[in-house]
Amino acid sequence: MAELQVAATELPEGSRHDLRRDLSPDAPEIEDYSEGEGAFGYMHSYETGSRLDGPGIRITLFLSGCPLRCQYCHNPDTWHLKHGMRVPLELIVTRLGHFAPALRAMKKSGLTLSGGEPLVQPAFSGRIFAAAKALGLHTALDTSGFLGSRATDEYLENVDLVILDIKSWDPDTYRRVTKQDIEPTLRFAERLAAMGKPVWVRYVLVPGLTDDPANVEGVAKFVAPMKNVEWVGVLPFHQLGAFKWKALGLDYELVNTPPAPRALVKRVHAQIRDAGCNVR
Amino acid sequence: MLQEVSSTQAWRKFSGTDWQNEISVRDFIVSNITPYTGGAEFLATPSRRTLAVWEKLQPYFREEAKKGVLDVDVATPSSLTSHGPGYIDRDNEVIVGLQTDQPFRRAIMPTGGWGMIEGGLKAIGREPDPAVRETFTKYRKTHNAAVFDLYTPEIRECRRSNIITGLPDAYGRGRIIGDYRRVALYGVDRLIAAKKAERAQIDARWPTEEVMRLREEMADQMRALADLKTMAQGYGFDIGKPAANAREAVQWTYFGYLGAIKEMNGAAMSVGRVSSFFDIYIERDLAEKTMTEDDAQELIDQFVIKLRIVRFMRTPEYDALFSGDPYWATECIGGMALDGRTLVTRSSFRMLQTLTNLGPAPEPNMTILWSKRLPEAFKRCCITVSKESSALQFENDDLMLPQFGDDYAIACCVSGMRVGKQMQYFGARVNLAKCLLYAINGGRDEVSGVQVGPAYRPVEGDVLDYDDVMAKFDDMMAWLARTYVHAMNCIHWSHDRYNYERLMMALHDRDIVRTMAFGIAGLSVVADSLSAIKYAKVKPLRGGDGLFTDYETTGEFPVFGNNDPRVDDIAVDLVKRFMDHLRVHATYRGAIHTQSILTITSNVVYGKGTGNTPDGRRKGEPFGPGANPMHGRDSHGWLASCLSVARLPYEHAQDGISYTLSVVPGETRQGEAERISRAVDALDMYFGQGGFHINLNVLSKETLMDAMEHPDKYPQLTIRVSGYAVNFIRLTREQQQDVISRTFFHGEI
Numbered sequence A: 001m002a003e004l005q006v007a008a009t010e011l012p013e014g015s016r017h018d019l020r021r022d023l024s025p026d027a028p029e030i031e032d033y034s035e036g037e038g039a040f041g042y043m044h045s046y047e048t049g050s051r052l053d054g055p056g057i058r059i060t061l062f063l064s065g066c067p068l069r070c071q072y073c074h075n076p077d078t079w080h081l082k083h084g085m086r087v088p089l090e091l092i093v094t095r096l097g098h099f100a101p102a103l104r105a106m107k108k109s110g111l112t113l114s115g116g117e118p119l120v121q122p123a124f125s126g127r128i129f130a131a132a133k134a135l136g137l138h139t140a141l142d143t144s145g146f147l148g149s150r151a152t153d154e155y156l157e158n159v160d161l162v163i164l165d166i167k168s169w170d171p172d173t174y175r176r177v178t179k180q181d182i183e184p185t186l187r188f189a190e191r192l193a194a195m196g197k198p199v200w201v202r203y204v205l206v207p208g209l210t211d212d213p214a215n216v217e218g219v220a221k222f223v224a225p226m227k228n229v230e231w232v233g234v235l236p237f238h239q240l241g242a243f244k245w246k247a248l249g250l251d252y253e254l255v256n257t258p259p260a261p262r263a264l265v266k267r268v269h270a271q272i273r274d275a276g277c278n279v280r
Numbered sequence B: 001m002l003q004e005v006s007s008t009q010a011w012r013k014f015s016g017t018d019w020q021n022e023i024s025v026r027d028f029i030v031s032n033i034t035p036y037t038g039g040a041e042f043l044a045t046p047s048r049r050t051l052a053v054w055e056k057l058q059p060y061f062r063e064e065a066k067k068g069v070l071d072v073d074v075a076t077p078s079s080l081t082s083h084g085p086g087y088i089d090r091d092n093e094v095i096v097g098l099q100t101d102q103p104f105r106r107a108i109m110p111t112g113g114w115g116m117i118e119g120g121l122k123a124i125g126r127e128p129d130p131a132v133r134e135t136f137t138k139y140r141k142t143h144n145a146a147v148f149d150l151y152t153p154e155i156r157e158c159r160r161s162n163i164i165t166g167l168p169d170a171y172g173r174g175r176i177i178g179d180y181r182r183v184a185l186y187g188v189d190r191l192i193a194a195k196k197a198e199r200a201q202i203d204a205r206w207p208t209e210e211v212m213r214l215r216e217e218m219a220d221q222m223r224a225l226a227d228l229k230t231m232a233q234g235y236g237f238d239i240g241k242p243a244a245n246a247r248e249a250v251q252w253t254y255f256g257y258l259g260a261i262k263e264m265n266g267a268a269m270s271v272g273r274v275s276s277f278f279d280i281y282i283e284r285d286l287a288e289k290t291m292t293e294d295d296a297q298e299l300i301d302q303f304v305i306k307l308r309i310v311r312f313m314r315t316p317e318y319d320a321l322f323s324g325d326p327y328w329a330t331e332c333i334g335g336m337a338l339d340g341r342t343l344v345t346r347s348s349f350r351m352l353q354t355l356t357n358l359g360p361a362p363e364p365n366m367t368i369l370w371s372k373r374l375p376e377a378f379k380r381c382c383i384t385v386s387k388e389s390s391a392l393q394f395e396n397d398d399l400m401l402p403q404f405g406d407d408y409a410i411a412c413c414v415s416g417m418r419v420g421k422q423m424q425y426f427g428a429r430v431n432l433a434k435c436l437l438y439a440i441n442g443g444r445d446e447v448s449g450v451q452v453g454p455a456y457r458p459v460e461g462d463v464l465d466y467d468d469v470m471a472k473f474d475d476m477m478a479w480l481a482r483t484y485v486h487a488m489n490c491i492h493w494s495h496d497r498y499n500y501e502r503l504m505m506a507l508h509d510r511d512i513v514r515t516m517a518f519g520i521a522g523l524s525v526v527a528d529s530l531s532a533i534k535y536a537k538v539k540p541l542r543g544g545d546g547l548f549t550d551y552e553t554t555g556e557f558p559v560f561g562n563n564d565p566r567v568d569d570i571a572v573d574l575v576k577r578f579m580d581h582l583r584v585h586a587t588y589r590g591a592i593h594t595q596s597i598l599t600i601t602s603n604v605v606y607g608k609g610t611g612n613t614p615d616g617r618r619k620g621e622p623f624g625p626g627a628n629p630m631h632g633r634d635s636h637g638w639l640a641s642c643l644s645v646a647r648l649p650y651e652h653a654q655d656g657i658s659y660t661l662s663v664v665p666g667e668t669r670q671g672e673a674e675r676i677s678r679a680v681d682a683l684d685m686y687f688g689q690g691g692f693h694i695n696l697n698v699l700s701k702e703t704l705m706d707a708m709e710h711p712d713k714y715p716q717l718t719i720r721v722s723g724y725a726v727n728f729i730r731l732t733r734e735q736q737q738d739v740i741s742r743t744f745f746h747g748e749i
């Protein structure tokens, strides 16, 4: 892969909203991937200044590779490792260093690893988190939790906040949404609760798919007793990622799904609040 | 010194003595200010009278949006006493005074240059008055005529080729801030007496050219002060005496400013730093129970109304550079005192409140002097007002305080100066991108092919070599800097002589600091171009005539605006390098060299006249405004973008570094309070990292596009461009498009 390392003298241009594919055409599928020490990894893009991906102001790195296939995924161009660019850890750490003084100057600001699924590359992402902590930054892991078992206790020591997507409660719905099982995510949530690790739960609200009252109720009741969960954030579905599905020749099932109406969002908020969670 | 009875009465209950013994508004302010750390909850809505006056003006605004210029008095060259009193609505005006006898009736000020008058009138289908024309073409030399007597063929060629553009050689240079507060605090009689004393001190000096010039200037200053008194008399006020209450303080100060804008059509006519000065009088009146909060707000609202209707005659060429009829009535709000107290007062809030009471507007150009130590409540209020109006700019008080002390103000957009103690010789800017292309082409203009610069050796070989290009570029910069300083010396010698700002300078000390303010445009284009040459492969392509007119760039290269030192270092180096070239050459009157990275809206015009550049920018495409990254190239979010700009060295650009950030109002799951906290944090961070200035726009492209199509729906839509705010619908279509094509960041700060 020598030629790719040459190309990777800089982190990828563009933002999470830009379509990218085949930046590393030779990259393996995630099942066949072994990252060794994590001195290299696959990355889709990065963005600075976000205030949605954690507390304060964030620099957000989108890693590529994801075991889920969510129907509403905004970033289907992060599913495969090959979609991202193979970059050396060193480069990421250097670049992070350029931003560190500014991030440290703002309350609770720091690095969020998102994707894709950062836990596809636990060694790589773990080392990025360690470097970010050494730079004095707040760190957040944005994950579906499906690969939660890969995040060792040592790994989580360098993570200040986990943003955990619980995409549904009902296992069938979960499978319909993601093509995977819900179990690993729930086990991960319980483990984080036992550790007392701060968590923001996220719930994407898709009309006709995840809006069933019992489904919402299930998540809320599951989360409510967990003292480590600071917020449950409800993300109303919107169509912003649709163009990527089309460009990748994927079959986008939510073409005709409307954005979540205000009334529905209100209902779901109330349900979650009534269960005893902080919701927003 | 014995005080007259009138001063004793006017200065009742004020503390401090230095300011009583000598002219020192700064000492008066720090001795008497009441810093305010609370919130905005005390503020009042507009009074009935304010609304009546504002209502009266609306038809004028509407007409003007359609027609441009409404009316001109072509027969009366403007001076302090040329026009009798004018009113908008006599019964309801609390603060009075117009530039001419009618609102929106523009005046002519021919001493700057006759061409500006002729061109301005022609553009609106009006004829100049023959007698006035004869006077200023035959009997009275103008600034413009003098400059062209002094210019060399080389300078003329540089102007024609747009490598040096926007020079104040045909219009008033502006950027001078009279200390208008002195009129209120001391009264004009005392100011004249002080000038007389200062003048007497130089009677013994041998009459060198310098001394004679100063004597003549001071005589003019004193005459101007006397005329100012006459002007105010026309409105029934005796401003010979100090102002005795808040209403008089605002009125006297406004008269000072009005006098300035009657005599000088300057490119930028700042107000200075008046709101916290007014506050001292307001606090006293409130304590004496002669005033209520409603009255206080009414005063400020009505003062601001006057500042919103300043109008000058300008030419279409001028408008192309500085679009939307700006005049930069810049007012500085906030900041800290040297003793650690804040200079935020209740009247700082009252000033911001005018944007709510009267709706958003580009003028006065409200400038927040931001310090980390500002009261939290004030910071939060600024963020809220900024979001609602997009009318505020923020500048780094922590950076300027050590430089200028605690009584400085901003001329134009970003030029700091001590009020009444410092002035600048304004000098627009050079086109640095063109200079790079000249270096590549051996001094020939890439558009016309004309040999404008020195005939150095053009580049050779198939691929541009970074070191070779840099060496050639450095030589070309040295030539450009020399020509530029040369031109500026000619301009300001002529301006001092034929278009002297006698009133504004009367409101300064005799011995002042002068700076000569140079500027560069196209910084990000040049940085990106050099980055392309350094990190990618750039093949220069010959057009006809052996000229390199295009570039084939292969490979990736870092671009300015992503907090990437590989290219940001190039930009930093360029700023210092050009500044050092300027510093080599002696300036007129020993002025200190400074430099700005600011374009106003001229980035469009500059781009238009500049050929293809190695960064991939096509011929005619606008530059990034001010110190901004090129449109769309700051692709990793606002944080990266603003950090690149924050790295530019203020010590080599002390006339200011302008940065405009547009963010789209976004979803706020965290709630409003949290949103404001983060924005406050972000501004503290940006300035803490060395940022100098930020224009904050909070609006979406869609709104702007709609406003382009339906201007009637958006009469007051205000947007900040490089260094100033404009009424969006009054921009040219081209400039509107430019604004829309800029980077808008999602997820506001």
Ligand code: SF4
Residues within 6 Å of the ligand: A066, A067, A068, A069, A070, A072, A073, A074, A075, A076, A078, A115, A116, A117, A144
């Ligand atoms: S987990 Fe995230 S990246 Fe993966 S498919 Fe789902 S939405 Fe897309």
